[in-house]
Amino acid sequence: MNTTNGKVLNRYHVIFLAQSIMIGTGILSLPQKLSSMGYTQTFMPLLFGVIASLTLFAMVWLCSKFPNDDLFRMNEILLGKWLGKFINILIIIQFIVFSAGIISNYMHLIQSTALQEQTITLPVLCFLLLLIYIVSGGIKSIARFCMMTFFITIGVIYFTRWAIEKGDPSHFLPLFNFTPNEFYEALKQGYFSILGYELILFYFPYIIDQKKAFRHSLIGIWISIFLCFITTAISVMYYSEWQLKNVEFSVLNLFKAGEFTFIERIDIIGITLWVLLILSSVTAYVWCAKRGVDTLLKKKKQNYQLYIIAFIIFIIIKMPFSREFQEKLFMASNYMGYLLVIWPVFLILIYIIRKKQVQV
Amino acid sequence: MKHKQLCIISFLILVLLAGCSKKEIKVPLEDVGMVDSMAFDYIDENQMRLTVAIPQYSPDAEKDTQTFSITTDLVSSGIVEIEKQSDKKIVFNQLRVVLVNEDFARKGNVRKIIQHLYRNAEVGNKVLIAVVKDNAEAILKGDYPDKPSINFYLNNLLEPSINTAFNPNTNIHDFMYSITNPVIDTVLPYVEKRGEKLEIKGVAIFKGNHMHELIKPEEALVIQALSGRKNLAPLHLDLNAGHGEEKVMIDLIESSVKKESNKNMESPKLTIFLKIKGTLSEYKGEREYQLFTVESISDLEKDVNKQLEQDIGGFLERLNKTEVDPAGLSEEFRMYHHGKWTTKKTRELIGKLDVNVRVETSIISTGTLK
Numbered sequence: 001m002n003t004t005n006g007k008v009l010n011r012y013h014v015i016f017l018a019q020s021i022m023i024g025t026g027i028l029s030l031p032q033k034l035s036s037m038g039y040t041q042t043f044m045p046l047l048f049g050v051i052a053s054l055t056l057f058a059m060v061w062l063c064s065k066f067p068n069d070d071l072f073r074m075n076e077i078l079l080g081k082w083l084g085k086f087i088n089i090l091i092i093i094q095f096i097v098f099s100a101g102i103i104s105n106y107m108h109l110i111q112s113t114a115l116q117e118q119t120i121t122l123p124v125l126c127f128l129l130l131l132i133y134i135v136s137g138g139i140k141s142i143a144r145f146c147m148m149t150f151f152i153t154i155g156v157i158y159f160t161r162w163a164i165e166k167g168d169p170s171h172f173l174p175l176f177n178f179t180p181n182e183f184y185e186a187l188k189q190g191y192f193s194i195l196g197y198e199l200i201l202f203y204f205p206y207i208i209d210q211k212k213a214f215r216h217s218l219i220g221i222w223i224s225i226f227l228c229f230i231t232t233a234i235s236v237m238y239y240s241e242w243q244l245k246n247v248e249f250s251v252l253n254l255f256k257a258g259e260f261t262f263i264e265r266i267d268i269i270g271i272t273l274w275v276l277l278i279l280s281s282v283t284a285y286v287w288c289a290k291r292g293v294d295t296l297l298k299k300k301k302q303n304y305q306l307y308i309i310a311f312i313i314f315i316i317i318k319m320p321f322s323r324e325f326q327e328k329l330f331m332a333s334n335y336m337g338y339l340l341v342i343w344p345v346f347l348i349l350i351y352i353i354r355k356k357q358v359q360v
Numbered sequence: 361m362k363h364k365q366l367c368i369i370s371f372l373i374l375v376l377l378a379g380c381s382k383k384e385i386k387v388p389l390e391d392v393g394m395v396d397s398m399a400f401d402y403i404d405e406n407q408m409r410l411t412v413a414i415p416q417y418s419p420d421a422e423k424d425t426q427t428f429s430i431t432t433d434l435v436s437s438g439i440v441e442i443e444k445q446s447d448k449k450i451v452f453n454q455l456r457v458v459l460v461n462e463d464f465a466r467k468g469n470v471r472k473i474i475q476h477l478y479r480n481a482e483v484g485n486k487v488l489i490a491v492v493k494d495n496a497e498a499i500l501k502g503d504y505p506d507k508p509s510i511n512f513y514l515n516n517l518l519e520p521s522i523n524t525a526f527n528p529n530t531n532i533h534d535f536m537y538s539i540t541n542p543v544i545d546t547v548l549p550y551v552e553k554r555g556e557k558l559e560i561k562g563v564a565i566f567k568g569n570h571m572h573e574l575i576k577p578e579e580a581l582v583i584q585a586l587s588g589r590k591n592l593a594p595l596h597l598d599l600n601a602g603h604g605e606e607k608v609m610i611d612l613i614e615s616s617v618k619k620e621s622n623k624n625m626e627s628p629k630l631t632i633f634l635k636i637k638g639t640l641s642e643y644k645g646e647r648e649y650q651l652f653t654v655e656s657i658s659d660l661e662k663d664v665n666k667q668l669e670q671d672i673g674g675f676l677e678r679l680n681k682t683e684v685d686p687a688g689l690s691e692e693f694r695m696y697h698h699g700k701w702t703t704k705k706t707r708e709l710i711g712k713l714d715v716n717v718r719v720e721t722s723i724i725s726t727g728t729l730k
Contacts (some may be wrong), residue, residue: 116482174696240537243537243540256485264453
């Protein structure tokens with residue numbers, strides 16, 4: 001089955017797809033996630049960047065062996081039809097739960113800061129409508145949306161200026177002041193924040209210049225890593241260790257340090273702009289989930305799967321279970337995300353073993 | 361055709377389902393009472409007296425500020441009580457100033473109430489906090505005939521200005537930052553009511569969670585200079601350097617500070633280099649008619665340096681004896697210390713810290729008269 005009718009993604013699309021999907025809600029609480037390392041967390045994002053680059057290399061290498069197939073097809077080719085399908089279903093579920101997790105996280109944030117007296121049902125519905133609209137435009141529409149998002153939201157960096165002024169650079173010292181346990185904890189908690197680049201496994205077939213896809217994706221990843229690095233660095237300067245640990249959305253509190261005479265709560269501007277970032281990462285995940293469903297059902301050019309996915313997401317967000325269960329579910333989907341990052345390495349091994357049988 | 365049907369159906373659904381929606385309780389702006397200042401007074405360990413001031417914008421209101429006081433054990437239950445008395449919904453979006461009285465600062469749990477406000481998303485981070493002598497409630501309820509309202513008055517008084525640059529202008533973030541940070545002890549401005557006027561009398565220094573002592577504005581200025589503030593208040597000095605009694609007033613223009621530690625926890629030594637630049641605005645004493653040449657000015661500079669080194673050194677020694685560190689001097693040691701830093705370490709370190717102060721004054725002008 002030829003899954004690509006046309007290659008549509010140029011290099012800018014590739015850069016900003018990788019970049020924008022990575023910045024979701026993760027970066028908002030990144031300093032808190034890394035707080036087990038205290039002040040030493042500053043350089044963790046750079047380490048994450050290195051790990052991301054290495055795993056990206058494995059992904060692109062694998063994709064380049066199957067230039068016209070996405071991961072769903074690769075699973076079927078390499079693992080056999082039934083095992084492949086089973087894995088695909090798992091991936092689809094993971095994507096749906098993961099998207100629901102991101103949205104729910106953001107809505108929780110909205111509810112605790114901006115709209116305290118309102119239920120979130122209506123905002124979630126509006127959000128999902130927008131989501132359906134963007135996803136039904138296909139991957140190119142998502143890529144364009146990601147570009148727009150980047151240029152609209154990058155301006156909020158300016159709001160951290162007061163925090164830099166007030167911050168104390170001596171917090172960066174001493175370097176490497178952590179125990180292996182703290183390091184492991186931070187790695188485990190923090191790496192979620194930069195997940196998202198692994199979706200290249202799914203949109204790779206649509207890239208025009210596949211030979212340079214690695215380089216372009218890498219640029220996107222490092223833009224995000226750099227933003228994460230700035231965020232953690234400023235937080236470390238501005239907060240005490242207790243605050244790093246206890247302030248849930250520390251980045252919004254950084255905005256709060258702002259001193260405009262005409263705006264009291266700059267953080268509200270931050271939150272509202274953030275919806276674009278959330279949309280750009282969730283749309284990509286939902287698009288991938290929809291593609292997965294397409295390959296499973298072997299049906300094309302129909303949008304009802306998308307509505308069903310959106311509905312499932314809605315149910316997951318509004319489900320009448322305790323918050324604890326929800327948290328656990330989203331956590332589990334996050335850890336599944338880690339599996340997905342290493343999955344290509346596993347597939348590469350199988351590819352090498354079964355090279356002759358699966359040659360395209 | 362299909363689209364038309366879809367449109368009609370969704371329109372019908374929207375219209376019909378509108379009846380199912382819950383009536384949302386939204387409070388119109390006129391019915392919102394925006395708390396501008398809060399005051400906490402100490403009663404005993406479990407009880408406190410909470411006072412809130414709400415500005416009234418109606419031109420018919422005779423008094424421009426409405427105040428409510430309540431005795432309560434929790435902040436939020438106090439607010440609920442106040443809402444019962446008030447005709448309006450109480451919100452904190454416009455909160456500007458929080459006052460605690462001295463008793464509260466010394467015995468009560470200031471951290472708990474500030475943390476409560478810090479947690480509240482409605483409250484901005486720029487709410488100023490101050491300690492008040494005697495009764496905080498009386499300050500909010502007091503009459504200030506020459507001021508538009510107590511809220512503006514308090515806020516303007518506590519805001520940074522060059523003449524009160526000794527005032528640490530502690531806001532909620534600063535408070536939480538310093539009280540949770542093991543290397544710094546919290547400082548808060550200390551306000552006293554005198555008749556119809558309020559005055560910042562000095563600075564309250566905390567040790568841990570409780571107020572420890574009150575220091576004078578001149579000393580507080582030293583803390584501000586050492587913690588790196590660039591623009592400082594005018595500096596008044598009494599010199600006694602072989603020229604009889606002299607009085608010098610220097611308008612400080614800029615200051616910069618550099619600290620160097622010997623990185624040794626056992627016998628800690630800290631050298632502080634303080635550079636100040638300023639204008640000599642007034643001088644009274646023997647040398648009054650000699651201060652025209654560069655040499656005489658530089659002589660004066662040297663004397664000022666000596667005097668300042670002595671004053672600052674003495675002040676820091678006094679602080680070190682009581683093991684408080686409002687200027688965050690132990691940060692210089694934490695920077696090089698591997699492992700967890702605790703408040704206990706700060707106390708130990710500051711107790712045996714040997715401080716060496718080097719001041720470099722430069723008087724850049726003596727005004728426009730020759």
